[in-house]
Amino acid sequence: MSEEKLYSLRNPWFSISVGITVAIAVLSAVAGLIWFPLLQPNLKLSGIWDAICSAAGVPGLSTQAGAVPPAFKTSNVVMTPEMLTRQDQVSIGRGATLAQRCAICHGPQGVSDANSPNLAGQYAAVTYKELNDFKTGARVNVVMTPFAANMTDQEMRDVALYYAYLPRVPSSLVNPNLTPPAIVVTGAPMRNIPPCGSCHGEIDVKAGSPWLGGQSAVYIKAQLQAFASGARRNDISEQMRNVARQMTAEEIDQVARYYEAQP
């Protein structure tokens, strides 16, 4: 057996198997890369090379040319899971001084009953993003916009890290025994609503999603309504607008009351 030469065109096993393999590969390539694309009128191909590039998946320029710029400002913050997760004592110290001017609404300890968001223990990346969006105009609020307008990037980081450093304080309405509404635990798959808890805690926490426990129900409700109406649109990839639009008024109320009662 050993004297038989395998790698020779005279060996039928070699020539036939290689021949068939090459023939199938070439035929399928010709059909898939040239013939079928040319059969499709909607592809508007200019020739064989264009057909090959199109079918092989070479990225074309045409897809980028057609992008329509939005009529409003979008957030320019690039959110990553690591963003502002390291504690920096100097930064926190500076943030504590800067936060004096926030205290009138957000409370000296980052908690207040003024129906403005409680910032104590909020993820730094979240506070930073909102400040940035107020500054760039991606999010608009008559009170917050002027405050953020003159802040530098470092100042926004400092304030955000300071509030993240403060301990969370449970609100006076805390009631951990409250049954979570279905929308928080299971979402509504048929309306394309994922569970609130899959990003905002309980089930999982996703980068950029604020901690909602203990936030004022009035505030949560107002924000969901703003997302639903399109008045607020600084959410990444329209995630919250898509969710809020599909929520019923009753669900919005339930969610607001539920998160207010969470620690």
Added chain:
Amino acid sequence: MLINKRLILSHFWLAFIVFGAALVLGAWQMFVRSPLNAWHFNPEFYYRSVTAHGTVMGYVFPTLVAMGFGYAISEAALEQPLIGRRWAWAGLILVAVGSVVAMIPVSLGLASVLYTFYPPMIGNPFYYIGVVLVVVGSWIWVALMSINLAAWKRDNQDKPVPLAMFANVAGSYLWGWTAVGAALELIFQIIPTALGLTATIDAGLARVFFSWTLHAIVYFWLIPTYIAYYVIFPRAIGGRLYSDAMGRIAFILFVVVAMPIGVHHLFADPQVGAGLKFMHSVFTGLVALPTLLTVFTIVASAEIASRLRGGKGVFGWIGALPWKNPIMLATALSFVMLGFGGAGGLINMSYQLDSTIHNTQWVTGHFHLIFGGAIVIMYFAIAYDLWPHLTGRALDSLGMMRAQLWLWFIGMIVTTFPWHYVGILGMPRRMAFYDYANPAISPQAFSVTMSAAGGLILLTSGILFLIVLIRGQFAARGEAGAYRFAIPLHMPVRIPVALNSFGLWLALMIGLTVINYGYPIAQLMVLKGTSVPAVYVGAAR
């Protein structure tokens, strides 16, 4: 001659223990997402369970069966003691350690990313490191099979390699090469991101790498089953293998065409061109060929056995087959499931038909029917056939074995047929929760309940299987004789060197991989701006 019986038995026992545990998880998953269960728990547990079930059933269980069976074949077919016994133990320990390392973060809920990894989701690095250890352990087996064959060939230059060993080595080479895709994905993309060295990941490229592994891995799972068809089944029913050469060609075809086909898993992905998807589709169609050859050869072998027993007539011989023999029963049931599963596979592989069932429960039904059904039922048969030779004790619970095989078959049909059906109705897969009160989904409630019942039947069968094996460990001692494989009708004396070596076929396998994967991988690697931020699961609350 089986010498390293403890080595082989350890592989099988570890395989079947992890299989039993993952089976419990599977049945639980079937139950909690069915209308039988009022929704009242954290969906994260479901994904945790799916990750564990998939990782064990996909990476650990079949790999251990292939390794253990491979060592048995090497000793029995080559009639020489295993070379590299210590290495084989090291490989087993690596697989065991890797499984534990991977399962700890999964159990803690730190890596609920499912066994297909799904970047940009990123879990705890130890999960991926554990999977890599399992693969490295199995690569030791790949090397040992090759070394043992080479040593035998050196001493037996004029003899054809026994079919069982030829097929076994073919399977090991296929695995060695197909595991490279996922290994590249894990080592160069996912593990650096999981360790925090990079914050972004090219998910499209990762999916292409995974598809390199994802389809051919199925043929790696399948090869022990096909080996059992060719070299156990004809002997067990008292017949002869119809054609030795046909077997070699079937395994060679698996080596050559199982690789360049994985992109059919990415039909709905935008990062691969339509023309390349078509090329992968063509080669996927070709994979039906070795299966058709096998069905023909094995049915012909059964006919030979039946006519030797006095079977007569065009179809009358079927009745004369030894149906009480568990191997006969397992093979027949396996063929039925292979037939249905294969027919469904033809739908998955065609670009247009796939769009109707892509990412639905149909797909889950399909691979459970093929892998869990047709393949795993033959793993049971392999264990039943080998056990007396490994333990030196008789397996005499024949009735229980038949009941177990029937239950597995019935359970798998009852589980997967409704799954296929709800998939056609559009039910998405990999979801923890379905609102059956919703009028759009409520018609699926009955079918899902049925498949949950199927899961329970499968669990019963799995328990029976373990009982049979445990009873076998405590049965009376008895000499089972030498372990032999089926003899072909015409014993090969001289065979073409092409059917006795792998060089040409490995060259074609690698060549086709380069043709079908070269461009998409190169393009995605060169293209800038294709990475997305990683989404860490199980992050601090």
